[in-house]
Amino acid sequence: MTATATRVLVLNSGSSSLKYQLIDMADGERLASGLVERIGEGEVADHGDALKIVGEELALGGFGLDDPKLAAIGHRAVHGGIRFTEPTLIDDEVVAEMEKLVPLAPLHNPANITGIKVARELRPDLPQVAVFDTAFHATIPEAAARYAIDTETADKLSVRRYGFHGTSHAYVSRATAELLGKAPEDVNVIVLHLGNGASASAVAGGRCVDTSMGLTPLEGLVMGTRSGDLDPAVIFHLARVGGMSVDEIDTLLNKKSGLVGLCGDNDMREITRRIGEGDEAARLAFDVYVHRLRKYIGAYYAVLGKVDALAFTAGVGENAAAVREAAVAGLEELGIAVDRDRNAVRGPDARLVSAEYSRVAVAVVPTDEELEIATQTYALVGAADSET
Ligand SMILES: Nc1ncnc2c1ncn2[C@@H]1O[C@H](COP(=O)(O)OP(=O)(O)O)[C@@H](O)[C@H]1O
Ligand SMILES: CC(=O)OP(=O)(O)O
Numbered sequence: 001m002t003a004t005a006t007r008v009l010v011l012n013s014g015s016s017s018l019k020y021q022l023i024d025m026a027d028g029e030r031l032a033s034g035l036v037e038r039i040g041e042g043e044v045a046d047h048g049d050a051l052k053i054v055g056e057e058l059a060l061g062g063f064g065l066d067d068p069k070l071a072a073i074g075h076r077a078v079h080g081g082i083r084f085t086e087p088t089l090i091d092d093e094v095v096a097e098m099e100k101l102v103p104l105a106p107l108h109n110p111a112n113i114t115g116i117k118v119a120r121e122l123r124p125d126l127p128q129v130a131v132f133d134t135a136f137h138a139t140i141p142e143a144a145a146r147y148a149i150d151t152e153t154a155d156k157l158s159v160r161r162y163g164f165h166g167t168s169h170a171y172v173s174r175a176t177a178e179l180l181g182k183a184p185e186d187v188n189v190i191v192l193h194l195g196n197g198a199s200a201s202a203v204a205g206g207r208c209v210d211t212s213m214g215l216t217p218l219e220g221l222v223m224g225t226r227s228g229d230l231d232p233a234v235i236f237h238l239a240r241v242g243g244m245s246v247d248e249i250d251t252l253l254n255k256k257s258g259l260v261g262l263c264g265d266n267d268m269r270e271i272t273r274r275i276g277e278g279d280e281a282a283r284l285a286f287d288v289y290v291h292r293l294r295k296y297i298g299a300y301y302a303v304l305g306k307v308d309a310l311a312f313t314a315g316v317g318e319n320a321a322a323v324r325e326a327a328v329a330g331l332e333e334l335g336i337a338v339d340r341d342r343n344a345v346r347g348p349d350a351r352l353v354s355a356e357y358s359r360v361a362v363a364v365v366p367t368d369e370e371l372e373i374a375t376q377t378y379a380l381v382g383a384a385d386s387e388t
């Protein structure tokens with residue numbers, strides 16, 4: 001890394017999309033950003049092609065993958081298992097280790113790995129860093145991380161709560177403290193990351209102490225296409241009585257459940273529009289979604305003992321005022337109340353939406369996983385550089 005190389009390219013490879021941002025860490029400026037969608041559906045055959053498109057789009061803006069000011073590439077990596085709890089400089093061995101974790105994040109890790117491989121082929125000279133979704137959750141105590149199953153089996157197969165969206169939970173919990181004018185060490189926050197995937201976390205003084213996703217990103221809240229929590233015996237029933245295979249059940253719970261399973265739509269915009277037209281299925285889907293959310297708020301209130309703030313983030317959390325209002329309805333006795341007018345205000349900045357009398361601050365805090373990945377990547381590469 002030369003003294004002038006201050007730019008970090010962040011790649012977030014999803015199963016069918018590739019999001020990117022080029023950020024100058026000297027001043028935090030976003031130089032370029034974009035999204036390549038529908039990978040594998042024709043025009044964009046695979047992540048290799050997608051990254052070529054990213055290269056072309058960057059070149060149009062006068063940057064390009066060969067940009068001499070590029071210090072590093074930071075990759076979102078979803079499952080880090082037990083081993084990866086810090087941002088990690090990628091080499092062949094790290095990629096091999098990530099490949100072993102594919103069964104634990106079949107929707108996510110393969111895309112991350114492909115993105116990493118292609119980026120390394122294109123820029124083998126450049127440091128590349130993996131920032132893991134699971135990392136922020138490594139501080140969760142055993143009492144919350146352990147499932148109550150046979151210990152030997154659990155340990156042999158690495159079955160435990162890992163948690164995901166950690167980059168977002170870390171960023172948002174810190175940004176919430178900032179919004180309150182306090183140090184992260186001094187606040188307890190419940191973060192509700194409600195995107196297509198959704199998860200809640202309990203963050204005590206900057207450290208995560210519990211989270212709703214588990215061994216895989218399937219547990220917990222109701223999501224766009226994932227069921228979240230259910231009685232594990234539902235799976236036995238579907239297999240024994242329904243005659244479904246393990247793979248069929250996997251697909252059902254990950255891709256055909258949640259909001260889409262309940263009403264056929266996974267987009268909250270569409271669901272609220274349908275509710276406005278009196279659609280019963282959409283109403284029920286919304287109610288199931290919100291009920292689960294309220295249950296987790298109550299659970300994490302109890303886990304934390306004292307709560308300073310509730311932070312809503314990601315696509316649904318940042319935009320769906322109706323979800324925020326419904327999720328905390330009836331929680332006045334817990335000191336949680338939203339102000340209707342404040343809650344209706346839209347905008348890109350972190351803001352309070354709680355009522356004046358609400359003891360717990362209720363906030364909308366836009367997440368910025370890309371900035372967080374860039375920051376962690378740059379910190380690692382900068383540190384490596386100063387050692388040489
Ligand atoms: N204006 C809006 N109102 C309500 N929901 C919205 C709005 N914009 C986005 N969403 C919801 O956010 C979801 C996407 O969230 P996002 O955090 O971008 O997801 P991901 O990163 O998992 O792809 C959409 O599926 C939709 O349900
Ligand atoms: C881990 C996870 O669920 O991620 P996403 O919300 O991007 O699907």
Ligand SMILES: [Mg+2]
Nearest residue numbers: 195196197314
């Ligand atoms: Mg997301």
